[in-house]
Amino acid sequence: MSDQITQLPLQLPEASQIEAFPGQTRRNTTSQVNKLEKQDQALHDWYRFVLSFPPHLVRDYLTDFGLDQNSVVLDPFCGTGTTLVESKLNHIPAIGIEANRFAHFASAIKTNWEIDHEVLLARAREIAEQASGQLEAQGLAENQPFQKQNRRTQLRTLTPEETKLLLTNSISPLPLHKVLVLLDHLKSAQAERYYNHLLLALAKALVFSISNLHFGPEVGVGKPKADAPVVAAWLREVEKMAGDLQTLDRKPYPAAQLFLSDARQVDQVLPPNSVDAVITSPPYPNEKDYTRTTRLESVVLGFIKSKADLRELKDNLLRSNTRNVYKEDSDDQWVAEHPEIQRIATEIEKRRLELGKDSGFEKMYSRVTRLYFGGMARHLASLRSVLRPGAKLAYVVGDQASYLRVMIRTGHLLGDLAQALGYELIRTDLFRTRFATATQEQLREEVVILQWRGKK
Numbered sequence: 536m537s538d539q540i541t542q543l544p545l546q547l548p549e550a551s552q553i554e555a556f557p558g559q560t561r562r563n564t565t566s567q568v569n570k571l572e573k574q575d576q577a578l579h580d581w582y583r584f585v586l587s588f589p590p591h592l593v594r595d596y597l598t599d600f601g602l603d604q605n606s607v608v609l610d611p612f613c614g615t616g617t618t619l620v621e622s623k624l625n626h627i628p629a630i631g632i633e634a635n636r637f638a639h640f641a642s643a644i645k646t647n648w649e650i651d652h653e654v655l656l657a658r659a660r661e662i663a664e665q666a667s668g669q670l671e672a673q674g675l676a677e678n679q680p681f682q683k684q685n686r687r688t689q690l691r692t693l694t695p696e697e698t699k700l701l702l703t704n705s706i707s708p709l710p711l712h713k714v715l716v717l718l719d720h721l722k723s724a725q726a727e728r729y730y731n732h733l734l735l736a737l738a739k740a741l742v743f744s745i746s747n748l749h750f751g752p753e754v755g756v757g758k759p760k761a762d763a764p765v766v767a768a769w770l771r772e773v774e775k776m777a778g779d780l781q782t783l784d785r786k787p788y789p790a791a792q793l794f795l796s797d798a799r800q801v802d803q804v805l806p807p808n809s810v811d812a813v814i815t816s817p818p819y820p821n822e823k824d825y826t827r828t829t830r831l832e833s834v835v836l837g838f839i840k841s842k843a844d845l846r847e848l849k850d851n852l853l854r855s856n857t858r859n860v861y862k863e864d865s866d867d868q869w870v871a872e873h874p875e876i877q878r879i880a881t882e883i884e885k886r887r888l889e890l891g892k893d894s895g896f897e898k899m900y901s902r903v904t905r906l907y908f909g910g911m912a913r914h915l916a917s918l919r920s921v922l923r924p925g926a927k928l929a930y931v932v933g934d935q936a937s938y939l940r941v942m943i944r945t946g947h948l949l950g951d952l953a954q955a956l957g958y959e960l961i962r963t964d965l966f967r968t969r970f971a972t973a974t975q976e977q978l979r980e981e982v983v984i985l986q987w988r989g990k991k
Contacts, residue, residue, distance in 0.1 A: 577779040578620050578648075581772075582641045582739045584828065585750040587614060588816045588931050592966070593621040596814050596982075600927045602627050604789065606811040609921075611798040611914065612853075616642030618814045619791045623648075628789040632796050632804065634851035635825060637738070637833040639795045644735045646791035652780035655729045659773040662733070663766050666720040670713060670766070677713075677764050691715045696841055697834050704756050705831050706746045713765035714741060714835060736772035738832040744768040746831055754828050797851040799866070799913045805921040813918070816931035818855035820907040820943055822896075825852070826859070853914070854906035857899040866909035867902065869916075875951070879943055880904045886939040900938040912952045919957065924989030928958070931966060933980040946981035958985040 575590040602608060604626050610618035613631030615638050622629035623646055631646075633639040670677060673688040690712040692698070706714075717737065724730045742748060745765055749757040794804045798817070818825065826833075826848060833839040839848065849859035854866060870876045884901040887893075922928075932945040950960045964982040 577782060578624070578645060579617060581645050581776055581779070582615055582735055583617075584615050584638075584825075585754075587617055588966075590617055590621045592931070592982075593618050593814055594625070596812075596929045597622065597625055597627060600812050600929075602812055604628070607809060609801075609805070609810045609813045610815045611801055611813065611918065612815045612817045613642050613793070614638050614816070616645045616791075619646050619793075622814075623788050623791050626786070626789060628791075630792045630794070630805065630810070632794045632798050632801065634795065634797050634848065635829060636795065636838045636848060637829045637836070638825075639793060640731070640838065641735060641738070642791075643793045644731050646793070647732070648780060648783055648788060650729050650732060650780060652777040655732060655780070656773060656777040658724055658727070658729065659733060659736075659770060659777075662717075662720045662724065663770045665723075666717045666766050669716055669720070673716075675709070675713065677766055693834065694840075700834050700839060700842070700845060701831060702748070702754070702756055702827065704759055705748055706741075706835075707759050707761060707763075710745045710760065710763040710765055711835075713763075714745065717766055717769060718836075732776055733773060734836060736776060737769050738836060739772045740765070740768040741832050741835060748831060750828075753823065754830075798853060799910055800917055801914065802917045802920045807920050808923050810921050811923055811926055813922075813926070813928040813930075815929070817911065817914075818853055818907075819933050819935050819945055820855055820904055821935045821937035822856045822858075824856050824858045853910045854903055855910075857896040857903050860899050860903050860906060864906055866913055867905035869909035869912040870905055870952070873908070873952070873955075876905060876908045876948060879941060883938045883941045886941055890939065892939065897939075904938060904943065908948060908952065911949060912956065915953055915956050915958065919987065919990070922987040924987065926987045927961070928983075928985040928987070930983045930985070931980065932983060933969075934978040936976070936978065942976070944979075946979065946983050950983050950985070953983070953985050957990070958987055960984075961986050 572589070572591060579590055597608070600606075602622075602625075606627055608618065608622045608627055608629045609632070610616075610629065611632045613619055613633045614635075616631060619629045619631045619642055629646075631639075631642050633642060667677060675688075690708050692708065692711060692715075693701075714737070721730070721733055721737070724733060745760075745763045745768055747756050747759050749755055796804045826845065830839070839845055850861070852859050854860055854864060880901040883904060887897055887900060930946075930949060932949055934945055935943045946963055950963065954960050961984040964984060966980040966982050968977045968979055970977055
């Protein structure tokens with residue numbers, strides 16, 4: 536391994552060394568600081584991960600880094616496109632890398648504004664009328680209560696293999712049937728420029744209105760809904776999209792580039808010396824499986840159809856949880872000689888043995904910790920060649936204690952890894968704190984600010 540991390544552990548910064556992030560003075564509570572503010576809902580709210588970092592945070596660092604239309608911003612873990620949308624709104628070219636197929640799709644659509652909002656809405660209303668007519672003919676009129684419906688058709692469903700990929704009871708049979716009927720009608724617009732916008736609107740309605748899913752913040756299944764309006768919920772989302780597109784000014788916006796790729800191999804998709812800044816929030820080292828967060832829409836809309844598809848997706852993700860760890864993984868070699876990461880992983884394993892925890896996932900806690908930080912080191916190493924000298928980077932990360940209550944100071948360790956790879960640690964900004972009931976401690980979410988001066 537050419538860049539094995541051997542830096543000695545640093546002491547944690549004193550409170551005086553952790554600054555409030557730029558602009559935080561006007562948001563004085565934890566709930567406010569991470570909130571999607573009303574003025575930011577347009578475009579961002581077409582589809583958004585629960586607990587995504589907020590647009591105002593991106594704006595703060597676009598300003599703090601002095602970026603303009605001549606700069607290029609990269610988000611190598613772009614998720615559903617917060618950095619890309621906000622950069623584009625500020626007329627700054629942006630690039631996103633994302634390995635989750637559905638999240639990549641959402642980002643691509645959220646940054647595609649070259650759509651006639653009137654045509655989008657008119658076509659959606661036509662499709663809604665056609666789908667509603669078919670459902671009514673099947674005795675499933677959406678304007679009738681479930682108890683009064685006179686069903687005259689066998690309900691459609693997914694294939695057995697697709698069904699096994701879903702969280703059990705994540706969507707009830709009747710709403711699923713309606714979604715599949717609507718999807719058939721959507722296919723009549725498949726060749727049109729606005730088709731994917733219609734599809735993203737369905738994904739948003741599917742998760743947040745039609746399904747039985749709830750987020751708290753982890754994805755789970757709530758009380759099953761015997762029925763739910765589908766066509767009307769979808770049409771409402773399209774109407775929001777059309778309204779947002781109508782409000783955009785006529786000044787041309789820069790294009791946003793999207794790559795479906797692994798953030799640990801940035802240098803394989805981007806040319807050298809092409810990026811001026813990075814604003815991103817990678818996964819944290821915990822048990823949050825982001826493929827579960829997007830599983831329903833990924834399966835129903837056809838982005839994942841089999842276990843093989845799911846495995847291919849997970850292969851390209853940073854190893855941040857035990858559900859995407861595989862025998863052949865080797866990112867841990869990057870931190871094999873890093874004392875602090877090795878100490879934390881050893882403590883996790885020691886705690887597991889003391890507590891008698893012996894499930895397959897629990898046995899992987901120490902390994903995934905090493906793989907996570909090794910993957911981040913690999914990412915930072917691959918990023919160096921694509922950065923221009925003087926490039927600034929902002930990484931939003933959080934402390935974690937998911938693995939048997941052993942504290943992982945993610946921001947501190949990330950800064951340490953970056954310095955060992957030749958980056959300069961400028962400062963650490965405090966984003967917010969949150970109380971962890973398991974450890975009875977305040978966990979920090981921080982923004983690690985780095986700079987790449989160029990190879991020495």
